[in-house]
Each structure stands twice: as structure tokens, then as C-alpha cells.
Amino acid sequence: MTLPPILAALKKHKAGVTLITLQIALTLAIVCNAVFIIGQRIERVHRPSGLDEQNLFLIQQAYVGAPSGDDAASVEKLDAMQRGDLAALRNLPDVESVAAINSLPLLQSSWTGGVGLKPDQQHSTEHAAYYFGDEQMLKTLGLQLVAGRNFTSSEITNRGFRGVGEPPMVIITKALADKLFPNGGALGKTVYLDGLAIPSTIIGVVARMQIPAAGGWGDSFAWNSVLQPVRLDAYYTRTAVRAKPGRLDAAMREAREALFNANPMRVLENQPDIGIGIMPFSEVRARAYRADIGMAILMGVICVILLCVTGAGIVGLTSFWVGQRRKQIGIRRALGATQRDILHYFQTENLLIAGAGVVLGAILAVGLNLWLMKQFQMDRMSLLYVLVGVIALLALGQGAVFAPALRASRVSPVEATRSV
Amino acid sequence: MFAYYLDLAFRSLKRNPVLTFLMVLAIAVGIGASMTTLTVMHILSGDPLPGKSAHIYYPQVDPTPADWYNKSHPLEVMDDRSAMDLWSAHRADRQALVVQSPVKVSAPGVDRPPLMLTLLATTSDFFPMFEVPFEYGSAWTPSDETGRARVAVISSDLNDKLFGGKNSVGKTLRLKDSDVRIVGVLKPWRPTPLFYDAEGGFTGNGYDTSYYAKPEDVFMPFQSALEVNDGNFFQFTCWGNGPTVPGHLENSPCLWVALWVELDSAAKADAYRAFLENYAEQQKTLGRFANTDTRMLDLMQRLDYEQVIPKNVRLQTWLAFAFLAICLFNTVGLLLAKFLRRAGEIGVRRALGASSRAIFAQCLTEAGLIGFIGGVGGWLLTMIGLWLVRRQQTPYSDLVHLDVSMFVVTFMLAIAVSLLAGALPALRASRIAPALQLKTL
Numbered sequence: 001m002t003l004p005p006i007l008a009a010l011k012k013h014k015a016g017v018t019l020i021t022l023q024i025a026l027t028l029a030i031v032c033n034a035v036f037i038i039g040q041r042i043e044r045v046h047r048p049s050g051l052d053e054q055n056l057f058l059i060q061q062a063y064v065g066a067p068s069g070d071d072a073a074s075v076e077k078l079d080a081m082q083r084g085d086l087a088a089l090r091n092l093p094d095v096e097s098v099a100a101i102n103s104l105p106l107l108q109s110s111w112t113g114g115v116g117l118k119p120d121q122q123h124s125t126e127h128a129a130y131y132f133g134d135e136q137m138l139k140t141l142g143l144q145l146v147a148g149r150n151f152t153s154s155e156i157t158n159r160g161f162r163g164v165g166e167p168p169m170v171i172i173t174k175a176l177a178d179k180l181f182p183n184g185g186a187l188g189k190t191v192y193l194d195g196l197a198i199p200s201t202i203i204g205v206v207a208r209m210q211i212p213a214a215g216g217w218g219d220s221f222a223w224n225s226v227l228q229p230v231r232l233d234a235y236y237t238r239t240a241v242r243a244k245p246g247r248l249d250a251a252m253r254e255a256r257e258a259l260f261n262a263n264p265m266r267v268l269e270n271q272p273d274i275g276i277g278i279m280p281f282s283e284v285r286a287r288a289y290r291a292d293i294g295m296a297i298l299m300g301v302i303c304v305i306l307l308c309v310t311g312a313g314i315v316g317l318t319s320f321w322v323g324q325r326r327k328q329i330g331i332r333r334a335l336g337a338t339q340r341d342i343l344h345y346f347q348t349e350n351l352l353i354a355g356a357g358v359v360l361g362a363i364l365a366v367g368l369n370l371w372l373m374k375q376f377q378m379d380r381m382s383l384l385y386v387l388v389g390v391i392a393l394l395a396l397g398q399g400a401v402f403a404p405a406l407r408a409s410r411v412s413p414v415e416a417t418r419s420v
Numbered sequence: 421m422f423a424y425y426l427d428l429a430f431r432s433l434k435r436n437p438v439l440t441f442l443m444v445l446a447i448a449v450g451i452g453a454s455m456t457t458l459t460v461m462h463i464l465s466g467d468p469l470p471g472k473s474a475h476i477y478y479p480q481v482d483p484t485p486a487d488w489y490n491k492s493h494p495l496e497v498m499d500d501r502s503a504m505d506l507w508s509a510h511r512a513d514r515q516a517l518v519v520q521s522p523v524k525v526s527a528p529g530v531d532r533p534p535l536m537l538t539l540l541a542t543t544s545d546f547f548p549m550f551e552v553p554f555e556y557g558s559a560w561t562p563s564d565e566t567g568r569a570r571v572a573v574i575s576s577d578l579n580d581k582l583f584g585g586k587n588s589v590g591k592t593l594r595l596k597d598s599d600v601r602i603v604g605v606l607k608p609w610r611p612t613p614l615f616y617d618a619e620g621g622f623t624g625n626g627y628d629t630s631y632y633a634k635p636e637d638v639f640m641p642f643q644s645a646l647e648v649n650d651g652n653f654f655q656f657t658c659w660g661n662g663p664t665v666p667g668h669l670e671n672s673p674c675l676w677v678a679l680w681v682e683l684d685s686a687a688k689a690d691a692y693r694a695f696l697e698n699y700a701e702q703q704k705t706l707g708r709f710a711n712t713d714t715r716m717l718d719l720m721q722r723l724d725y726e727q728v729i730p731k732n733v734r735l736q737t738w739l740a741f742a743f744l745a746i747c748l749f750n751t752v753g754l755l756l757a758k759f760l761r762r763a764g765e766i767g768v769r770r771a772l773g774a775s776s777r778a779i780f781a782q783c784l785t786e787a788g789l790i791g792f793i794g795g796v797g798g799w800l801l802t803m804i805g806l807w808l809v810r811r812q813q814t815p816y817s818d819l820v821h822l823d824v825s826m827f828v829v830t831f832m833l834a835i836a837v838s839l840l841a842g843a844l845p846a847l848r849a850s851r852i853a854p855a856l857q858l859k860t861l
Contacts, residue, residue: 015848016756023749030742037735064533122487164666196661235524235536267533291812295732298808299739305449306746312442313750320757368742376735 006349016317017353024357024393027310029364032389033372034299036381041292047222049105049285050173050208052142055096055248056281058104059089059239059255064265066235075160078233081263086134088262089239092254094247099140099240100231101133105210106288109275110218112211115172115226117180119197126179128172128224129211130193132232133240138171138206140242146174148187148204151229161234166193171204175223193226200228214288252278307396314400318346322408329408330415339409346405347398354397358390365389421778422785429786436758440790443754447794450747451834452801453740459802459826460809461737463819464632465729468611469551473719475513476549477681477689479506481700484675486710488659494713495675496619497656502703503677507543511695512681513688516546517642518616519677521652525638526594527582537578539595540636541645547573547604549682550616555579557589557604564603565641570648573604573639595638598648609635612819615719616680618726619656631728632816646670692716730814744837751790751841759783759849770854780850787842788835795834802830 010017063081067074082100089098103109111132114124131137135151151171159165170191177186190199209225211218243251256278259268270277272287322329329342369381433440467473481502482494498506507515519541526534546552547559560571572593579588592599613631640648651667655674663672683689696714703709717725759766766779802822810817822830 015844016753019749019753019756023746023753026742026746026749030739030746034739037739062536160666164662291732291814294808294812295736298805302449302453302743305445306743309442309446309449309747309750313446313753316439316442316754316757320761323761372735376731 003348003352006345006352010349010352013321016321020314020317020353021357021360023310023313024354024397025361025364027306028358028361028386028389028393029368031303031306032361032365032385033368033381034303035389036369036385037378038296038299038303039385040379041296044214044219045289045292045296047210048208049210050143050206050223051105051210051281052242053281053285055243055245055251056141057241057243057248057252057255057278058107058281058284059241059259059268059278060236060275061239061259062236062267062276063263064267066265075158075233078160078235079158079231082231082233082237084262085237085239085259088258089241089255092251092258094244094251094254096242096244097136097140098242099133099136101137101141101238101240102131102232103129103212103238104141104240104281104284105212106214106284107212108214108288110212112221113194113226115176115180115224116192116195119192119199121192121195124195126176126224127221128176128226129213129218129221131209131225131227132230133227134229134231137227137240140240141209142242143209144207145171146205146207148202150204151227155229156231157229158231158233161232161236166196166198167200167228167230169203169229170200171206171227172202173209173223173225174205174207176225177202177205179224214292248280252280307392310393311396311400314350314397315404318350318401318404319407322346322404325408326411326415329411330413330417333411333413334416342409342411343405346401346408350397350401350405351394354394357397358393361393362386362390421781425782425785426789428782429789432758432762432786433789439754439758443751443790444794444797446747446750446754447791447834447838448797448801450744450837451795451798451830452805454737454744455798455802455822455826455830455833456805456809457733457737457740458829459806459822460733460816460820461729462826463612464733464816466612467720468613468615469719472551472682475682475684476719477512477683477692477716478719478722479679479681479692479696480715481506481696481703481709482711482713483703483709484659484711494711494715495657497675497678499673499675500670500677501708502699503679506679506696506699509695509699512692513684514545514549514682516543516549516680517677518542518546518680519642519645519653520617520636521645521649521654523595523638523649523652525578528592528594528599530582532582534594535578535581537637539638539640539645539649541640541642541649543642545682546639546680549680550611552609553607555605555607556587557602560603560641565643568643568647569641570598570600570644571603571641572600573606574602575606575635575637576608577634578637579605593638595640595648596652600640600644600648610819611635612816613723613728615723615728616678618723618728619678629730629814629816631726632814632819689716748837748841751838752844755783755787755790755842756845756848759845760852762849763852766849766852767854770852776850779852780846783846783849784839784842787838787846790842791835791838792831794838795831798834799827799830 066081067077086098086100089095102111111130112127113130115126115128116124134156135153138145138150155169180186180191181189186202186205189202191202192198193200208223211222211225241251241255256268259266267276272279365386372378373380469476480494481498483499483502484495503517507517520538522536523539524534525537543565544559544562555576559573560569564571579585583591588602588605591602593602614633614635618631651665653667653669653676655669655676658672658674660673663669663674669676681692683692693716696716700709700712700714704712770779806820806822809820
């Protein structure tokens with residue numbers, strides 16, 4: 001099979017050829033980028049939080065009639081109420097451990113600040129999320145200590161919700177430690193939080209702990225967490241609870257009952273949208289990524305439909321060509337072309353068109369990615385996506401052309417003799 | 421003639437059901453995807469004060485010290501002194517201070533636990549300036565402001581919750597530890613986006629969707645609110661060591677108060693700009709300001725500056741229109757195949773006297789019919805798409821619906837797309853030479 005006759009024949013169908021080429025090019029460019037975006041969302045959804053998520057649940061509740069001020073007496077009263085709750089939960093048969101905490105990874109409610117290496121530093125070295133909690137925080141969340149030690153119960157302080165003060169000691173994540181001290185040895189070093197002159201010593205390093213923000217603006221510091229030995233006191237509390245293995249549901253039921261027994265004046269009916277209620281960590285995770293998953297599914301479905309539509313378009317146009325060229329095919333068959341030759345002819349023709357389409361499409365795909373990078377601060381697309389896309393579209397073209405080409409190959413040589 | 425073309429188009433569509441289905445599907449998917457995202461964009465990018473937004477401005481000055489690290493001057497909000505100075509100068513047609521804070525709310529005699537709501541501390545011009553509708557009563561008066569009266573305006577939502585939607589003017593509301601008298605109840609009011617609360621939006625890089633939430637539930641005169649809810653205010657940012665008493669920000673080295681002004685003509689806006697610059701210069705002479713940077717954006721410019729339209733929504737819209745472009749190309753190809761396959765039939769019609777214009781019109785009618793059917797499919801897919809968006813539980817979920825204008829746009833877009841797709845194939849078909857076709861019959 002030589003190419004020149006195919007090329008000569010294609011010249012006669014300029015409009016159709018241009019259309020299919022452009023369609024393949026556009027499909028490649030757009031589907032590649034869409035799949036890349038889906039891939040990024042899925043990657044984000046699957047990144048580990050650093051917690052042992054099994055058997056972990058979160059209690060968010062508000063006291064009714066609690067003091068709302070920041071004066072010492074109000075804070076002490078709130079702290080007593082919170083300590084009462086913690087003790088009641090720690091006594092439950094199906095509960096392994098309980099920690100007072102201000103937020104959790106993926107909970108979307110963040111305390112953040114700057115971490116610096118010098119006192120009164122004007123530009124903080126790194127941005128980080130703050131977790132305030134007690135000595136059971138590491139055990140309850142299942143965080144892995146890779147260096148140093150945990151807080152002890154005597155080191156835990158308490159303060160009002162809007163109270164200020166920097167802790168004398170902190171535990172940080174390995175990611176943050178590596179950024180602050182690239183040469184290692186973060187343990188025992190001093191950091192300054194929020195650009196102030198109050199030193200905090202790093203007494204421990206945990207392997208990994210994600211910040212509460214699940215996506216978007218938090219991506220640039222997703223692993224920068226600072227744990228502080230502080231119990232926050234407010235009319236509103238969050239508590240992380242680890243149930244004994246396999247006892248999650250039972251522990252959640254017991255916790256609700258125990259809290260109402262300890263003090264019925266509280267809001268605890270499940271209203272996750274306003275951040276009240278008891279929910280397993282799996283739900284925290286599902287809520288954080290619902291929009292990402294929704295978008296990935298929607299775009300995935302649209303991509304599949306688009307590929308089908310493009311494939312169907314190629315089938316439609318090729319069928320039309322075959323219909324138009326029945327006589328020509330008949331003549332070639334009469335002159336000795338085998339069925340195989342005819343089949344190959346249409347397949348080669350499609351390969352040529354699709355080939356031009358994917359070359360153009362690959363350029364468009366990269367261009368579109370560059371534009372998206374500029375407009376939406378997206379990452380650079382790996383060329384693997386384009387390569388897979390090219391192969392997929394060439395395969396789609398071959399698959400789409402097969403049925404019409406097969407029909408063409410079955411044209412009888414007799415066709416040549418009809419009504420010329 | 422049109423009815424005849426329509427009849428022909430129906431027959432033609434029935435002849436190739438698979439091809440017809442493909443074209444309708446292509447258009448429906450493209451329209452469904454693009455109209456879903458376009459509707460969301462339309463809702464989110466709307467003008468919250470149509471007809472008036474060009475007269476609403478957001479003046480800013482910069483009270484931060486010279487050596488302070490943040491150099492994106494001027495910052496989002498002002499300190500209370502600058503804001504009060506500018507407000508009490510009364511140089512604009514209307515002016516309103518705006519500060520939010522969380523507050524515990526209950527009503528004596530109403531049997532339900534206290535609610536944690538947001539209190540908007542503002543000034544009386546807020547209501548006429550932002551065209552806030554009242555159901556009962558009215559705003560407080562300027563003399564209530566100077567007298568620091570304990571009065572409040574509440575949202576219709578809160579009125580429904582506490583008083584079953586009845587006229588509650590004159591009733592008492594307990595805010596934190598103080599009793600205030602209700603003087604006004606609003607009608608349901610949902611400015612989209614919640615433009616006067618948008619400060620700090622740009623720090624979220626367009627990923628923050630909270631600017632589509634509902635407005636506050638309790639509104640109070642500025643000074644009265646500072647007294648009633650003292651200790652519950654949050655700073656936007658502070659320099660130095662922050663407030664001496666947490667949550668009490670008066671006279672603190674903190675930025676926390678926003679000012680909005682209404683200026684009814686361009687000349688007045690220019691005059692206000694000059695006033696603002698003068699003020700900054702004067703404060704620098706007094707040694708209170710280190711920087712004389714000022715800024716005054718109008719409402720829509722400010723929403724743009726704050727990047728209130730979520731990035732994800734923009735991205736989805738671009739992608740959806742790219743999908744529509746693919747569907748358009750596909751439909752062009754299929755229509756071309758379809759029309760040219762009928763070359764014989766067209767040849768006969770031409771030979772019998774149909775002009776090429778008539779053939780063109782007939783082909784376009786068929787394309788338009790496909791567009792219309794595709795539009796119906798696209799409309800159904802849009803409804804499904806919007807339902808999916810509503811299920812995502814973003815702050816704007818409850819706003820998402822297809823209004824009449826977007827419903828009309830759906831069909832116009834579908835038909836426009838199909839006519840555009842049909843133009844080239846129809847042109848090709850109308851140029852078919854009758855003689856050549858008749859010969860091969």
C-alpha cells in the first residue's frame with residue numbers, strides 16, 4: 001500500500017478531513033486536560049492525613065447557658081465543664097482514648113499562623129496550621145512520633161478562645177521541620193510563632209499530619225502543622241475520640257449518652273453543616289472531598305460521553321465516505337484488490353487523518369495546560385497524559401473506522417459495472 | 421414553506437434514527453454541561469445591587485506603621501479611628517460602617533435555647549444605601565446612634581425562628597448579657613455575593629466560597645453593638661502586640677472596621693477621592709500615618725479585586741464550553757455526512773426547480789430542529805447538573821436554580837449552535853449540481 005493515492009483521495013474531501021482532524025485535535029486537547037484535572041483531584045483525595053483514621057470519631061458540641069466572656073472566671077468555668085466531659089468520655093467501656101482538640105485534618109476549620117526562626121521576625125519562614133490539644137492528642141489521633149517526646153499532662157495549659165499566648169514547647173510535623181531546618185536536627189531548636197519574640201522549643205516531631213484545609217488555598221502548606229499543649233475553652237468544644245478496635249458505633253452511642261448525663265445543657269443533635277454532632281472521621285474525610293469527588297465524577301462522565309460522541313462522529317463520516325466511494329471500491333476490487341487491501345486502505349486513511357489530528361491536538365493540549373497554569377495556578381501536565389491520550393485517540397479512530405471499512409471491503413467487484 | 425421544510429426535516433430525522441440520536445446527544449451533552457456551569461456563573465457573578473453598584477464605593481487608607489511587613493497597601497479594612505473620622509465627616513451622600521461579630525442571641529419568653537448568630541454593627545445609612553427591604557418597622561435613626569440606643573433590626577429568618585414570623589417590632593431580644601428592643605424586621609434579603617463582607621477574599625485565591633452565605637441576622641447601631649458585644653470582636657490583622665483586652669478592639673493597633681460610601685455622581689466620587697487623599701496626608705502630618713496610600717474601588721471592582729467568584733466554578737465553565745466546542749465540531753461532521761448522502765434527493769429537487777437558497781433553508785431547518793430537540797435534552801441535563809450542584813452543599817447551593825432568562829438562553833444557545841453547525845453542511849448541500857446527481861440515479 002502506498003500513501004500517495006490515499007493522500008490524493010483525501011484532497012477531494014477537504015471539508016470532511018479538516019473536520020475530523022480538528023475534532024480529534026480538540027478532543028485530545030480538552031480530554032487530556034480534563035483527565036489531568038481529574039487525576040489531580042483524585043491524588044488530592046487520596047493523600048494520607050497522617051492519622052490512624054480507623055475507629056476515630058469527632059464530637060462537636062456547644063454548651064447552653066455557658067459563660068461567653070474571656071475573663072479568668074469564665075475561662076475557668078468553661079475549662080471545668082470541658083474537663084468534666086473529657087473525664088466522662090475517658091471512662092466509657094468502648095473508648096480507647098480521648099483528646100481535647102481545636103480542629104482535625106480535613107475539618108476545614110483552621111487556626112493558622114507564621115512560624116519564624118528569629119524573634120520579631122517580619123516575614124515568617126513558613127506558614128502553618130496550629131492544633132491545640134492535650135497530652136492524649138498523639139495517641140488518639142494515631143500520630144507517629146519520629147523524634148523527641150509527647151507533651152506530659154502537667155505541660156498542658158488552658159486559655160480562652162480568644163486568649164493569646166505562645167506555648168513554651170511545640171511538636172511539629174516532619175515536613176515543617178525539614179523546611180525550617182533543612183540540615184536536620186530540629187529537635188530542641190527554638191521557633192517563634194506569629195512573628196513574636198516568645199520562644200517555643202521543639203520537643204517532638206511527628207511523621208505526618210495534614211492541616212484542616214482540604215484543598216485550594218491550603219495546598220501550599222498542606223503538611224505544615226504545629227501542635228501546641230493548650231486546651232482551648234469556649235462555649236463550643238471539639239473532642240477527638242478513639243474507640244476500641246471495631247467498637248466505633250457503640251462508642252459513639254455511649255459518648256452521646258455520657259455527655260448528656262454529665263450535663264444536659266448542651267447542643268449535640270447531629271447538624272454537621274453547622275459543626276455540631278458526633279461523626280466518624282470517615283465522614284469528615286468524605287465531606288472535605290465531596291466537591292472534588294463530585295467534580296471528578298462529573299468531568300469523567302462528560303469525557304467518556306465526548307469520546308463516544310467523537311468516535312460516533314468518525315463512524316458517521318467514514319460510513320458516508322464508504323457509501324460515496326462504492327463504485328471506486330468496486331473498480332479497485334475488479335482490478336484485483338483483495339478485501340484485505342480495501343480494509344487496509346480505509347484504516348491507513350484514518351491513521352493519516354487521526355495522526356494529523358493528534359499532532360495538532362498534542363500542541364493544543366500543552367498550550368491549554370499552559371493557559372490553565374497561568375489562569376488557575378495549576379500544575380504542569382505530565383506528557384504521559386498526552387501520550388496516553390494520543391494512543392487512545394488513534395485506537396478510537398481505528399475502532400471507529402473498522403465497521404465501515406469492513407463493509408467497504410465487502411463491496412462486490414460487480415459494483416464497478418453498475419450504471420457508469 | 422417553513423412548515424413544509426419542518427415536515428421534510430422530521431421525515432429525514434426519522435430515516436436515520438442512529439445518526440439523529442448521535443447529533444441530538446452531542447448537542448444535549450454540550451448544552452447541558454455549558455448551561456449548568458453558565459447558570460452557576462450567572463448566579464455567582466451577578467450584581468448584588470443592580471443599577472446602583474456603580475455609585476457604591478469602598479474607600480481605604482493605610483494606618484499601618486512604616487516598618488510593618490505587609491506591603492500590599494492599603495490593607496482590607498481600617499482601624500476604628502480612621503473609619504470613624506471618615507464616616508463622621510459625612511462627605512458622601514451616604515456612608516456606613518460595617519463590622520461583624522459572633523453573638524449569643526435569645527428572646528425572653530421564647531422557649532428555645534440561645535442561638536449563636538452573627539451581629540452586624542453598622543450605621544443607619546446601611547439600609548437605604550444597600551436597598552435593604554423592611555417587612556415591619558424601620559431602621560434606627562441617627563439620633564439612636566449618637567444616643568447609643570439599645571435597638572436592633574433582625575432578619576426575617578430570625579423573626580420566623582423566634583416569633584413565628586409575626587410582627588415583632590417593640591419586642592425584646594437578649595444579646596449576650598443585654599436587652600435590646602427590636603425596631604425593624606427585614607423581608608427575606610439575600611444579596612449575592614454578600615459584597616459588604618468580602619474582605620480577605622483574595623487571600624483565599626478564589627477558593628473561598630463563604631461570600632455567598634446568608635446576610636447577618638441581627639443589625640445594631642455601631643457604638644451600641646460595640647458595647648453590647650464587647651470582647652467578641654475579631655481583628656482582620658494587628659501590628660505591635662495586638663489588643664490589650666482580647667476581643668476589645670477600640671483604640672487598638674488593629675484593622676477591623678470597613679466603610680462603604682454612596683456617591684451619586686462622578687464629580688462627587690472625584691471629590692471624595694481628593695478628600696480621602698487629603699485625610700491621609702493630614703494624618704501623616706499629624707504623625708499617625710506612615711503611608712499615604714489610598715484606594716477607592718467601586719462595588720463591582722471590589723468584588724473583582726477580592727476574587728469572589730470561586731476558581732473552581734470558572735474552571736468548570738471554561739471546560740464546559742470546550743466540551744460544547746467539540747460537540748459543535750462533531751455535529752458539523754455528522755450533518756455534512758447526512759446532507760451529502762442525500763445528494764440524489766437534493767439533485768432531483770433542484771432539477772424540479774428548487775433554488776439553492778431553498779435547499780439551504782431546508783437544510784438549516786433540519787439543523788435547527790435537531791438543535792431544538794438537543795435543547796430539550798440539554799435542558800433536562802442542565803436540570804440534572806444543577807441538582808448535582810445543589811447537592812454539593814456549598815454556601816451558594818440553595819441559590820442554584822434555572823431562572824427564566826437562563827431557560828431561554830439554553831434553547832437559544834442550542835439552536836444557535838446547531839444552526840452554526842448546520843451552516844457549512846447546508847452550504848455544501850445547496851451547491852450540489854443537479855445534473856451530476858441525476859446522471860447517477
